[in-house]
Amino acid sequence: MSINRVLISGNLTRDPELRATATGMPVLGLGVAVNDRRKNQSTGEWEDYPNFIDCTMFGSRAESISGFLSKGSKVAIEGKLRWSQWERDGQKRSKLEVIIDEIEFLSARDSSSQSHQAKEVEIPPAPEITVYDEDIPF
Numbered sequence: 001m002s003i004n005r006v007l008i009s010g011n012l013t014r015d016p017e018l019r020a021t022a023t024g025m026p027v028l029g030l031g032v033a034v035n036d037r038r039k040n041q042s043t044g045e046w047e048d049y050p051n052f053i054d055c056t057m058f059g060s061r062a063e064s065i066s067g068f069l070s071k072g073s074k075v076a077i078e079g080k081l082r083w084s085q086w087e088r089d090g091q092k093r094s095k096l097e098v099i100i101d102e103i104e105f106l107s108a109r110d111s112s113s114q115s116h117q118a119k120e121v122e123i124p125p126a127p128e129i130t131v132y133d134e135d136i137p138f
Contacts (some may be wrong), residue, residue: 006098009076009106010034013052018066028062030055030069030100032077055079057100065103074107 013031020026032055035048055077057065069075079101085094 004080005078006081007076007078008032008034008053008098009074010053012069012071012073012075015071016066016069018063025058026060026063026066028057028066028100030057030075032075032098054095054097055100056097057103068105072107073105076104076106078102 010032013033017029018026019029032053034051034053036051037046037048039045040047077098077100079098081096082099083094083096085092087093
């Protein structure tokens with residue numbers, strides 16, 4: 001059995017990019033920064049390490065939500081991972097991205113635009129994990 005589900009929450013790293021396929025289907029590209037909290041082994045302090053994740057949404061919903069998001073917006077995304085590869089200028093390239101099934105706005109839109117304002121929602125923090133590489137027996 002295989003399961004391909006991803007749930008992330010973070011802030012947009014850039015303004016969303018809305019484009020269309022050759023057949024006219026809307027495609028929304030997002031970049032999301034998600035922090036990974038780890039203990040620095042030399043200082044003993046907790047530090048945030050950012051992960052930058054490319055996300056893509058297809059269809060009419062992509063077009064609808066594109067106007068409600070901007071760089072810095074906090075979002076929660078549920079989707080699946082997709083690996084793609086292609087060749088450009090003789091170089092093989094690849095990327096892993098999240099294909100968005102559901103997206104929730106976690107921060108309100110710019111205060112200058114009062115209509116269609118998203119409700120701010122708090123997500124409880126992830127539980128602190130105390131397992132480190134040196135604790136794993138292999």
